[in-house]
Amino acid sequence: KNQVEQSPQSLIILEGKNCTLQCNYTVSPFSNLRWYKQDTGRGPVSLTIMTFSENTKSNGRYTATLDADTKQSSLHITASQLSDSASYICVVSHASGGSYIPTFGRGTSLIVHP
């Protein structure tokens, strides 16, 4: 069964600090892995996307890593800001019938305090 597990479930940090979110998956065959940011009451917004051959991808203060051998990914946030408070969702897609089917994690809820 295709699964995506994220940890921690929730995280509270102080503004300016760094943090790292984890994602483990069992999706097969692997196509790509994406990290999304979802603000409360809004749809998810893509942060990064990585294919099998990529092991790191940056988007401003967000850096994602991928270890396809261990089926693990992390999202590192540098110098956190209050606006980083949101849910961060890891999504792993597998190829099926000419299309790509995503499996979503439950997300990590990040709260940044001043």
Place this chain on the structure above:
Amino acid sequence: DAGVTQSPTHLIKTRGQQVTLRCSPKSGHDTVSWYQQALGQGPQFIFQYYEEEERQRGNFPDRFSGHQFPNYSSELNVNALLLGDSALYLCASSPRWGVGQPQHFGDGTRLSIL
């Protein structure tokens, strides 16, 4: 350039009723996917439409059906509503062969079943 738009933003129904949710994809996108996101959970894939046909389907009963129109917009229909159908319903669009492109999400329709 308008992104993905969904309507209505909120909806209240009672058990047993039927509901139709609507989605207009981002300009240039021809593939539409629908997701159900229960409170505190990650989105669950319902189905994907391309060229007016359902191409992939997640683990949802036949009460959930959809349609895609020639202009690529889409509808999600749910019959015989249950209390457990209360959720945020998200629509996402993408280019058909854009495996390296992220899906663009709308802000969803919040459906409450009384």
